Amino acid sequence: xxxxxxxxxxxxxxxxxxxxxxxxxxxxxxxxxxxxxxxxxxxxxxxxxxxxxxxxxxxxxxxxxxxxxxxxxxxxxxxxxxxxxxxxxxxxxxxxxxxxxxxxxxxxxxxxxxxxxxxxxxxxxxxxxxxxxxxxxxxxxxxxxxxxxxxxxxxxxxxxxxxxxxxxxxxxxxxxxxxxxxxxxxxxxxxxxxxxxxxxxxxxxxxxxxxxxxxxxxxxxxxxxxxxxxxxxxxxxxxxxxxxxxxxxxxxxxxxxxxxxxxxxxxxxxxxxxxxxxxxxxxxxxxxxxxxxxxxxxxxxxxxxxxxxxxxxxxxxxxxxxxxxxxxxxxxxxxxxxxxxxxxxxxxxxxxxxxxxxxxxxxxxxxxxxxxxxxxxxxx
Amino acid sequence: xxxxxxxxxxxxxxxxxxxxxxxxxxxxxxxxxxxxxxxxxxxxxxxxxxxxxxxxxxxxxxxxxxxxxxxxxxxxxxxxxxxxxxxxxxxxxxxxxxxxxxxxxxxxxxxxxxxxxxxxxxxxxxxxxxxxxxxxxxxxxxxxxxxxxxxxxxxxxxxxxxxxxxxxxxxxxxxxxxxxxxxxxxxxxxxxxxxxxxxxxxxxxxxxxxxxxxxxxxxxxxxxxxxxxxxxxxxxxxxxxxxxxxxxxxxxxxxxxxxxxxxxxxxxxxxxxxxxxxxxxxxx
Numbered sequence: 001x002x003x004x005x006x007x008x009x010x011x012x013x014x015x016x017x018x019x020x021x022x023x024x025x026x027x028x029x030x031x032x033x034x035x036x037x038x039x040x041x042x043x044x045x046x047x048x049x050x051x052x053x054x055x056x057x058x059x060x061x062x063x064x065x066x067x068x069x070x071x072x073x074x075x076x077x078x079x080x081x082x083x084x085x086x087x088x089x090x091x092x093x094x095x096x097x098x099x100x101x102x103x104x105x106x107x108x109x110x111x112x113x114x115x116x117x118x119x120x121x122x123x124x125x126x127x128x129x130x131x132x133x134x135x136x137x138x139x140x141x142x143x144x145x146x147x148x149x150x151x152x153x154x155x156x157x158x159x160x161x162x163x164x165x166x167x168x169x170x171x172x173x174x175x176x177x178x179x180x181x182x183x184x185x186x187x188x189x190x191x192x193x194x195x196x197x198x199x200x201x202x203x204x205x206x207x208x209x210x211x212x213x214x215x216x217x218x219x220x221x222x223x224x225x226x227x228x229x230x231x232x233x234x235x236x237x238x239x240x241x242x243x244x245x246x247x248x249x250x251x252x253x254x255x256x257x258x259x260x261x262x263x264x265x266x267x268x269x270x271x272x273x274x275x276x277x278x279x280x281x282x283x284x285x286x287x288x289x290x291x292x293x294x295x296x297x298x299x300x301x302x303x304x305x306x307x308x309x310x311x312x313x314x315x316x317x318x319x320x321x322x323x324x325x326x327x328x329x330x331x332x333x334x335x336x337x338x339x340x341x342x343x344x345x346x347x348x349x350x351x352x353x354x355x356x357x358x359x360x361x362x363x364x365x366x367x368x369x370x371x372x373x374x375x376x377x378x379x380x
Numbered sequence: 381x382x383x384x385x386x387x388x389x390x391x392x393x394x395x396x397x398x399x400x401x402x403x404x405x406x407x408x409x410x411x412x413x414x415x416x417x418x419x420x421x422x423x424x425x426x427x428x429x430x431x432x433x434x435x436x437x438x439x440x441x442x443x444x445x446x447x448x449x450x451x452x453x454x455x456x457x458x459x460x461x462x463x464x465x466x467x468x469x470x471x472x473x474x475x476x477x478x479x480x481x482x483x484x485x486x487x488x489x490x491x492x493x494x495x496x497x498x499x500x501x502x503x504x505x506x507x508x509x510x511x512x513x514x515x516x517x518x519x520x521x522x523x524x525x526x527x528x529x530x531x532x533x534x535x536x537x538x539x540x541x542x543x544x545x546x547x548x549x550x551x552x553x554x555x556x557x558x559x560x561x562x563x564x565x566x567x568x569x570x571x572x573x574x575x576x577x578x579x580x581x582x583x584x585x586x587x588x589x590x591x592x593x594x595x596x597x598x599x600x601x602x603x604x605x606x607x608x609x610x611x612x613x614x615x616x617x618x619x620x621x622x623x624x625x626x627x628x629x630x631x632x633x634x635x636x637x638x639x640x641x642x643x644x645x646x647x648x649x650x651x652x653x654x655x656x657x658x659x660x661x662x663x664x
Contacts (some may be wrong), residue, residue, distance in 0.1 A: 035427030037466055103546050120541060121447045137576045137652065140506055141498040146480045151495060155510060162513040164574050183472030235441070235494035237486035239413075242475055252491075303580060351553070367521035368485070369494060 001219045002157045004226035004341050004375060005167075006075040007319035008109060009358060011046035011210040011306040016323065023324050023331040024351060028305045030194075030206065035182050037087025044190045047208025047307030049377055061175055064211050070131060071170065072213040073094060078167065080134055086167035086215075088139040089156040090126045091149025093311035094177045125173060136165055146274070146365030147233065148172070150314025150373060153214065156230050160218050168216040172312035175209045180310070187241075189278055195308070197275035197301035197333060198347050200340035205276050205375050208307020212316040223373065225380075226322060229358070229372035230261030243284040243364045250288025250362070250370055257360065257372035258292075268297040268374075269357030272321050273347065274364045276308050276325075281364060286343045297360075300348040304334035314363050314371070326376055328355045328365050382515050383566035384658065385522075386558040388429025389631035390421065393622040394531060394550040400424060408487070414470050415483055418449040422480040422528045423487055425554025429524065430488055438492040440514065440523040443481045444507035445498060446625025449474060450532045480528060481562060493520070501649030503527070504628040505572065505656065508557075527626020541610045544623060548598065551622025555629035568636045568658045571594070571631075577653040578606055586612040591657060592616035592641030594633050597648040608646060617643055624661045631640040632658050 012029060013019035022028055033046040049064075078086065126139045138159065142152045148170030156168035184190050184207060191204035216228065234256065236249030243249050258265060274285055289296060302317045309316050324331055333347035356379040363371045392398060398541045400420045401659045405411055408427050412420065422443065454474045459465045475478055478496040485494050504527050511523040531552040539548055559570065577585060586594075586608060595617040596605045609616060617639070619631050628664055635643045640660050647654040 010390070026574040035466060036464070094417055121500065122445070123500030123503065127500035138574070139499060139507070140510060142475070143496045143498065144481075144494070145476050151493075154493075155495075158514050158519050159510070161517045161519075164509070164513055177474070179460065179467055179475065182460075182466035183469070183475070186466040186472060187469050233493040233495075235482070235485045235491055236492070237482065237489075238480050241480055313656070366476050367494065367496075368475065369478060 001155055002160055002228040003217050003219050003224040004228055004322065005215040005217050005222055005224045006072055007212065007322045008068055008072045008308040009210060009316045010049060010064065011309070011316060012049055012208055013305055019185060019320070020323060020327050022305060023210060023320065024329060026332050026334045028334060033181065035185050037185055044185065044192050044198065044207045047206060049209050061125060061173060064175070065129055065171065065173060066126055066132055068211045068213045069133060069171065072133045072215055076215050082167060083134045084136055085165055086169055087136045087156065087159055087165040088126050088171065089142065089152035090171045091142040091152040091311050091314055092173045093143060093145050093148055094180055094350065097182065103120065103236045113208040129171065135169065138165055144365060144369045145367050146310050146313060147363045147371040148311030148371040150371040151233050153314055153318070153373065154224055154233055154371065156216050157228050159234060160216060166217060166375040168222045170216065170315050172210065172212045172315035174309045174312035177200040179181035181207060191277065194335050195277045195304045196335045197277040197303055198286065198334050198343060200338040202277045202279065202282065204277050206307045208254060210306055210309040210312045212312060212319045214315050226375045229263060229374045229376050230257060231371065232256040232260050233369065233371040236368040236370060241366055242281060242338040243368065243370060245280050245283045245287065247284055247287025247291050250284055250364060253370040253372045254288060254362065255291040257374055259306060261374035263358055263374055265293050265297065267358050268360050270352065270359055271297050271299040271360065272361040273299045273301050274362050275303050275333070277303065282288035282343065285362070285364065287343055296345055298348050298352065300331060300333040304333070305331065310325050318361055321361065325354055325356070328353065330354045332361065346369065381561050382512050382561055382570050383536045383638055384557050384568045384570050385544055385560050385566050386429050386433045387567065387636050388427065389630060390425040390428065390554040391620065391630045391636065393620065394535060403584065410487070412483060416449070416452060416474050418451060418528065418530045419474065419480045419483050420551070421530055421554040422484050425522065425528065425556050426484045426526055428490060429556035434566045435488055435490060438520055438521065439490055440493040440510055440520045441481055441490050442495045442523055442525045443484070444494050444499060444503045444509050444527045444626050446503055446529050447532070447650050448498065449480065451530055467493050479612050492513040500653055502647050504626045505647045505654045508572045508656065509574060511559050515559060522558065522560045524558050525629070526554065527629040528554045529624035538577050541651060546664060549622045551624050553624055553626065553630050555626065557629060557633060566661055568660045571657045572597065573655040579607065579653065582655065583607060583611040586644065590614065591644040593639070594644045594646065595619060596646045598623045598627065600646065600648040612644060614644065616643055628656065632656065636658065636660060
């Protein structure tokens with residue numbers, strides 16, 4: 001069985017202590033970011049990791065990546081030999097950022113010479129972490145939009161099962177990228193104020209940035225109270241921008257994941273929904289769960305706390321869920337106020353006491369990518 | 381052991397003026413709206429791999445690329461820095477690198493896992509290693525592995541960020557392999573060696589493991605090639621070394637399509653060596 005040994009996350013919620021306090025109290029903090037759209041200056045809420053002005057250099061994401069992995073490794077003591085048996089699986093919807101930045105900076109051709117000795121591109125972040133921490137050569141970077149780090153997690157588990165590695169480091173990274181922010185803006189998907197998942201008064205998505213690191217192993221190598229029971233990733237080809245609102249694709253991935261995990265729907269303690277607060281995603285997700293479950297398990301969204309962190313949400317929301325349960329609770333779905341009759345169900349509106357159980361985590365993204373994971377924490 | 385059941389090749393050298401869109405339409409009898417050249421390359425290569433195959437809808441689609449859809453990044457860059465406009469929605473959607481995989485899945489009616497994978501230096505090798513693992517642990521019954529890279533101009537700039545010599549011939553391609561654990565009906569077997577080698581350890585490995593032919597990464601120097609050629613006692617498989625990062629898929633696919641016997645392919649990046657082996661199967 002695959003053990004989930006440790007998980008760390010850096011997000012707009014601040015330090016681990018601050019994050020748990022926010023999650024317990026149903027609070028969060030956002031910033032405001034502006035863009036020019038069709039000649040108009042528009043402001044949107046954004047979940048930034050801090051208020052410092054960060055330059056857009058290549059070294060900024062690298063220093064954050066080093067920090068999150070260092071934080072994780074402080075909780076999992078692996079010697080050099082063990083680190084050499086640790087594969088790296090990194091998910092981000094903007095892996096390309098490492099190359100997009102120099103391309104962007106070089107739009108007038110003036111900086112070409114600076115690039116002579118610096119190889120960048122997709123895989124650049126993973127390569128840096130491998131060299132910095134002395135990890136195994138086995139690594140892949142995933143760009144499957146909002147399911148990136150969830151898919152990285154699935155393959156990390158498969159590689160462990162295959163015995164190619166003894167440990168797997170799953171990393172999710174999503175940092176502010178103007179192209180992404182403006183791209184969502186141009187598609188009119190952003191909310192100016194709040195992210196109200198499954199709420200009748202939803203106004204759209206609020207983007208956020210987060211980094212997370214999760215360490216997996218096999219029980220016989222390193223045991224832990226948290227386990228990965230199973231999961232599935234599917235593609236549905238209804239639309240390039242997301243799942244079919246009829247929910248059929250989503251119900252299929254949910255049922256397949258339960259089967260893969262060997263878990264009955266009735267055994268689920270709670271579902272961490274994708275919960276983006278876009279009208280079509282909320283509709284697709286609820287319809288999918290209605291098709292999959294005779295009796296709807298309790299569900300909630302973590303995006304009102306950290307925003308939609310895109311490629312990082314797979315591992316970041318998993319880490320936040322684990323930390324909450326370790327602290328004895330499941331957070332309520334913050335910002336939920338008004339039932340949407342078209343959905344007919346409501347997310348968790350109060351914090352739920354919970355220190356163990358079986359949990360489903362759902363992620364749906366652009367490209368028709370649907371991923372569902374089932375994890376478990378042993379009772380104390 | 382895993383098996384190659386079908387291959388699809390599209391390999392172009394720099395300067396080859398081939399229009400992909402009309403070729404795609406001619407070969408598939410379909411028009412793919414809102415796609416750009418990178419996506420069309422992916423569609424054309426994948427279609428060629430599927431000409432005589434019926435795919436299980438659960439077949440995994442693992443698409444690798446060195447740098448992804450860079451042309452769209454250039455368009456977005458121009459929109460941002462020169463035109464001072466937000467991204468056009470179609471460009472923004474196409475900039476998400478798994479969009480190409482979406483269109484391939486839609487075209488081939490695939491509903492299984494759909495991955496867009498990158499890696500620094502040996503992306504084709506690592507994608508094949510993942511596919512082999514996922515087939516062997518029974519997570520997948522079949523996987524369509526593709527490598528898609530589009531030539532980015534100016535070539536001098538591209539060579540520099542890829543760390544290539546200034547005289548390196550450049551290319552682009554979309555090459556695909558349908559992999560299964562099942563041998564029946566296969567064209568060849570494939571072994572993706574999970575070890576990372578040094579020159580010395582690879583010499584030892586090759587001297588004890590024969591193949592009929594051997595091919596080398598364009599990144600590998602002439603001296604190292606000679607050492608490994610001598611150790612392997614195999615004949616050299618010559619192929620067009622116009623470089624792109626998923627070129628190993630072209631080498632394997634072209635060998636399976638045109639040759640007989642076995643091939644070792646030596647992948648190389650920054651002092652590390654990786655080994656792939658195909659053995660063509662003869663069917664009565």
